[in-house]
Amino acid sequence: MNARNLLVLLTLVIIFILSLLIVLPIDKGMLFGRGMLLGLDLQGGIRLVYQADLSSVEAGREDEIIDGVVAVIANRVNPLGVTEPIISKQGDDRIVVELPGIDITDVQKERIGRTALLEFRELVIEDGEEKWIAATGTIDGEERVLNSSYFKENTYVTRDNFGKIELIFEWDEEGSQLSEQITSRLLGQPLGIFEGDESLKGEDGQPITPIIQAIITNIGSITGLSVNEATELSKQLNAGRLPVPLEVIYEENVSPALGADFIELSAKAGIIGIVLILLFMILYYRIPGLVASLALVFYGVVVLAIFKLISVTLTLAGIGGFVLSIGMAVDANVLIFERMKEELQAGRTLGAAVKAGFGRAWTAIRDSNITTFIVCIILIWVGSQIVAGAPVQGFGLTLLIGVAVSMFTAIIVTRTLLRLFVGSNLAKRTSLFSPYLGKKDV
Amino acid sequence: MFDFVNKKIRFFAISGVLILICIISLSSLGLKAGIEFSGGLQLTLSFNEDVELGELKRELDNLGYGNAIVQQALGSGDFLVRTFELSTSEEVQLVNELAVIFGPLDSRSDDISPITARETTNITTIAIAIAAVGIMLYVTWAFRRMPKPFRYGTCAIIALLHDALIALGVFSILSGILDWEINLMFITGILAVIGYSVNNTVVIFDRIRDNLSRSEDDDFGVVVNNSLAESLTRSINTSLTTIIVVLALLLFVGSTIQNFAVVLITGIIAGTFSSLFIAPLLLIVWENREWPPFFRWLPFLKSNSRK
Numbered sequence: 110m111n112a113r114n115l116l117v118l119l120t121l122v123i124i125f126i127l128s129l130l131i132v133l134p135i136d137k138g139m140l141f142g143r144g145m146l147l148g149l150d151l152q153g154g155i156r157l158v159y160q161a162d163l164s165s166v167e168a169g170r171e172d173e174i175i176d177g178v179v180a181v182i183a184n185r186v187n188p189l190g191v192t193e194p195i196i197s198k199q200g201d202d203r204i205v206v207e208l209p210g211i212d213i214t215d216v217q218k219e220r221i222g223r224t225a226l227l228e229f230r231e232l233v234i235e236d237g238e239e240k241w242i243a244a245t246g247t248i249d250g251e252e253r254v255l256n257s258s259y260f261k262e263n264t265y266v267t268r269d270n271f272g273k274i275e276l277i278f279e280w281d282e283e284g285s286q287l288s289e290q291i292t293s294r295l296l297g298q299p300l301g302i303f304e305g306d307e308s309l310k311g312e313d314g315q316p317i318t319p320i321i322q323a324i325i326t327n328i329g330s331i332t333g334l335s336v337n338e339a340t341e342l343s344k345q346l347n348a349g350r351l352p353v354p355l356e357v358i359y360e361e362n363v364s365p366a367l368g369a370d371f372i373e374l375s376a377k378a379g380i381i382g383i384v385l386i387l388l389f390m391i392l393y394y395r396i397p398g399l400v401a402s403l404a405l406v407f408y409g410v411v412v413l414a415i416f417k418l419i420s421v422t423l424t425l426a427g428i429g430g431f432v433l434s435i436g437m438a439v440d441a442n443v444l445i446f447e448r449m450k451e452e453l454q455a456g457r458t459l460g461a462a463v464k465a466g467f468g469r470a471w472t473a474i475r476d477s478n479i480t481t482f483i484v485c486i487i488l489i490w491v492g493s494q495i496v497a498g499a500p501v502q503g504f505g506l507t508l509l510i511g512v513a514v515s516m517f518t519a520i521i522v523t524r525t526l527l528r529l530f531v532g533s534n535l536a537k538r539t540s541l542f543s544p545y546l547g548k549k550d551v
Numbered sequence: 552m553f554d555f556v557n558k559k560i561r562f563f564a565i566s567g568v569l570i571l572i573c574i575i576s577l578s579s580l581g582l583k584a585g586i587e588f589s590g591g592l593q594l595t596l597s598f599n600e601d602v603e604l605g606e607l608k609r610e611l612d613n614l615g616y617g618n619a620i621v622q623q624a625l626g627s628g629d630f631l632v633r634t635f636e637l638s639t640s641e642e643v644q645l646v647n648e649l650a651v652i653f654g655p656l657d658s659r660s661d662d663i664s665p666i667t668a669r670e671t672t673n674i675t676t677i678a679i680a681i682a683a684v685g686i687m688l689y690v691t692w693a694f695r696r697m698p699k700p701f702r703y704g705t706c707a708i709i710a711l712l713h714d715a716l717i718a719l720g721v722f723s724i725l726s727g728i729l730d731w732e733i734n735l736m737f738i739t740g741i742l743a744v745i746g747y748s749v750n751n752t753v754v755i756f757d758r759i760r761d762n763l764s765r766s767e768d769d770d771f772g773v774v775v776n777n778s779l780a781e782s783l784t785r786s787i788n789t790s791l792t793t794i795i796v797v798l799a800l801l802l803f804v805g806s807t808i809q810n811f812a813v814v815l816i817t818g819i820i821a822g823t824f825s826s827l828f829i830a831p832l833l834l835i836v837w838e839n840r841e842w843p844p845f846f847r848w849l850p851f852l853k854s855n856s857r858k
Contacts, residue, residue, distance in 0.1 A: 215639050356664070357664070358663070358664035358667050360660070360663075361659070361661050362659065362661075366657040367597050367658065367659050374626060374803050374804045375800070375804050378804050379796075379799070382798075386795055389788075390792075425804070425808055426736060426811070429808050432796050432799070432800055433743070433815070440789040440793075447784055473758070480690075481747070484743065487742060488739060495667075496667045496670075497587050497661065497663055500735065500736060500739070501738070501739050504743075505739075
């Protein structure tokens with residue numbers, strides 16, 4: 110019995126040391142060399158959630174289209190130089206883009222979700238009002254809208270004879286037919302160039318609406334854009350057009366310094382919270398309280414090691430869940446010690462009290478923690494379903510891991526340590542093991 | 552030993568009065584929907600210099616954001632500014648203008664499209680419903696070897712609703728006075744309270760189960776009373792340690808998790824009370840069929856008594 114207890118103790122010490130080596134230093138553990146993964150709210154950065162408009166996509170192809178969108182966005186994000194961008198699907202028609210640790214300009218941000226589909230429109234008078242409507246032609250008797258999907262992927266930017274920036278494009282076969290029909294019909298009239306419902310604007314901020322001077326069948330050009338805008342647009346027209354329009358439905362933008370503040374503040378809150386709990390447990394429960402305090406420190410280190418090992422991304426809410434789990438982790442010990450107190454009051458020896466305390470508190474510990482598990486699983490689900498749900502998910506996950514580990518540490522660690530006292534001289538002084546011993550009434 | 556069972560009317564009355572206050576507050580002050588439930592922009596501003604709340608409100612008013620809701624968070628001392636949806640450029644401009652007036656600042660912005668509001672509301676409602684039903688089924692199952700396990704599940708749910716209602720009520724008072732809003736962290740807090748409340752109730756029910764199995768005394772009331780007395784210290788101690796850490800979070804971190812911390816503290820206090828004095832004492836009332844006197848006192852028990 111005693112030898113077995115020592116063996117368990119030895120195993121626990123080894124687990125503790127290994128965990129400590131994994132955890133410290135926080136940014137790159139001595140063992141495995143892993144850093145703590147921090148969420149956007151702690152390291153700063155941008156999270157964008159896009160809603161894709163799949164209304165024009167034929168049924169059954171949605172997945173394929175969204176995968177295409179993810180690939181295009183990844184290509185657009187790469188040049189920004191973010192170390193660990195995350196681009197992923199959420200649900201059926203959403204894309205989440207996370208760019209940690211950086212602060213990008215509005216223009217860069219807009220480019221990420223840009224459709225880059227130019228549509229050509231003609232001006233009509235309807236009810237006395239000027240209106241731009243899509244310019245269409247017919248191919249094989251079918252009416253088609255002229256847009257940049259008929260561009261060959263070889264657009265480029267150059268300067269014309271007057272030094273103005275030109276974006277040169279070439280029609281593919283179908284585009285060429287459409288363009289011929291449309292430009293001959295609209296000769297001498299303006300042609301609108303729209304991206305979504307916005308007119309493409311030039312360097313001067315004015316809409317670009319060239320007058321059609323000649324019938325275009327092969328190569329065309331767009332004049333008036335700034336160098337940067339033209340270059341970017343050309344790049345996106347060539348290789349990175351989004352198959353469907355995207356709309357930003359959630360945007361979270363955290364400046365890195367703010368995140369760093371929160372890490373410091375929450376570490377402070379956590380440490381003060383733990384110290385107060387340790388003081389309370391030791392003053393109230395004496396030797397068992399001290400033992401529970403050791404178990405709590407063990408608990409904290411092991412949980413942080415698990416966070417690193419299974420790559421839990423810590424958010425502010427996640428830290429909240431962890432800190433809360435520290436408060437709840439002593440619950441199992443409180444339950445056990447209260448049982449032990451009763452046994453000691455009934456005149457049992459320390460050994461018997463430890464045995465009965467652990468044995469009889471177990472069902473309460475198990476049954477009560479399962480309710481917390483149910484809630485945590487629901488929280489993780491909610492977090493995954495909701496656009497701004499990352500904090501909810503983080504909280505649910507850290508609390509779940511915390512409570513699960515605490516069931517183990519509060520029981521095994523505390524029991525192993527308490528057994529060391531059984532049979533020692535200290536064990537005879539039962540007042541060291543129980544608060545207010547002798548007062549029968551609560 | 553203290554006689555809890557005979558004082559049950561007092562405990563029910565305390566809860567009844569609290570719940571009445573909460574219902575009045577909820578129906579008069581209501582709750583304000585945060586950005587996740589209505590769409591809009593929330594800015595978290597952390598100024599390097601000391602800035603007064605009044606000053607910030609005045610300047611926002613001057614800049615044309617007079618209808619923005621501004622709060623100062625505990626802990627970090629950051630300001631939370633809630634406005635309606637702004638374009639990215641308007642948002643950048645606002646932050647830049649504030650930086651000119653108050654000096655350098657770090658900011659965080661959350662901008663949510665109103666189109667997601669309904670979906671968020673639906674999912675959180677479903678989540679709370681699943682949590683309540685799931686927990687009732689679980690408690691009933693956990694006490695399946697007891698006679699009438701369904702009663703344990705039902706009483707646990709009543710205690711849970713009691714706690715959630717009090718947390719909501721307190722929050723509606725806060726939203727009336729301080730413009731606090733219901734956001735996702737608030738919902739997280741409510742769900743955590745649900746878990747915590749039942750956790751406490753189950754511990755006491757477990758004690759009752761244990762004592763019933765070994766007791767020679769047949770009187771249910773006496774067994775429950777003993778179980779309560781034995782669980783009192785544990786319940787208070789555990790709640791204390793939990794409140795200590797949550798209070799530390801509220802006072803030192805605050806900011807975006809302050810709603811969560813406040814809901815949790817309220818819920819833990821209410822949960823400790825209800826798991827000790829509401830759920831187990833309701834079991835006795837049910838066992839002894841003592842319903843009638845309470846019809847007059849607590850109308851919310853009516854529907855339940857028919858089960």
